[in-house]
Amino acid sequence: DKLIIGLTGGIGSGKTAASDHFMKLGVDIVDADVIAREIVKPNSKTLSKVAEQFGADILLENGELNRAKLRERIFTNDDDKQALNSIMQPAIRYALLEQLNKARSEYVILSAPLLFENGLEKYCQRVLVVDVPVETQLQRASSRDTVSSNHIQSIIDSQIDRTTRLSKADDVIDNSADLTHLYKQVTQLHNKYLTLAVG
Ligand code: ATP
Incomplete structure (x- = not known):
């Protein structure tokens, strides 16, 4: 069966930045949004x-x-x-x-902000969580969307909390540093997933 990797993370954590890089590496992305x-x-x-x-x-x-x-x-x-x-x-x-x-592609990414909330992890062999501190979510999401940080905070509150999300992860990307650091982690995981896909 095909290897399906679930990709999730809170609002503004960098799911799109991560999946864009997987796509560049030739991986098919299925995006729930x-x-x-x-x-x-x-x-x-x-x-x-x-x-x-x-x-x-x-x-x-x-x-x-x-x-x-x-x-x-x-x-x-x-x-x-x-x-x-x-x-x-x-x-x-x-x-x-x-x-x-x-x-x-050799494996496929299922990207969903509400992967756990909507029970989509059951279609995935592994789950990859993109993680940043809540303060970083607030900063990045509010500068991207030009909406108030109160509004972002209410979305964060409606999503699964950081600790629970991390406890369900098989792999974690730490996206608290710059994009170069993110891409490096994506490339490492890509190589790992290729190995797993071959079986
Ligand atoms: P959402 O759930 O709201 O769709 P997301 O998880 O897809 O968010 P992105 O859109 O990838 O998050 O990232 C949020 C914002 O932060 C974007 O403007 C993105 O360019 C920026 N960003 C992502 N990663 C980094 C980083 N490592 N350094 C600086 N900016 C970043």
């Missing part, structure tokens, strides 16, 4: 389910999902959040498994 956006493209089956659940005014005039409005709805209403999850999670899972099956 990218899939979550793709499955609600205009005219998609999943988007029509969302519109059925939340009303047609959850769509913009161009037929795209009004993400800001949806975020507001699920932020203020737990039933709405549950309803959205029960539409999105099976659709994400289906597309994700399909992409994992199509992957042709």
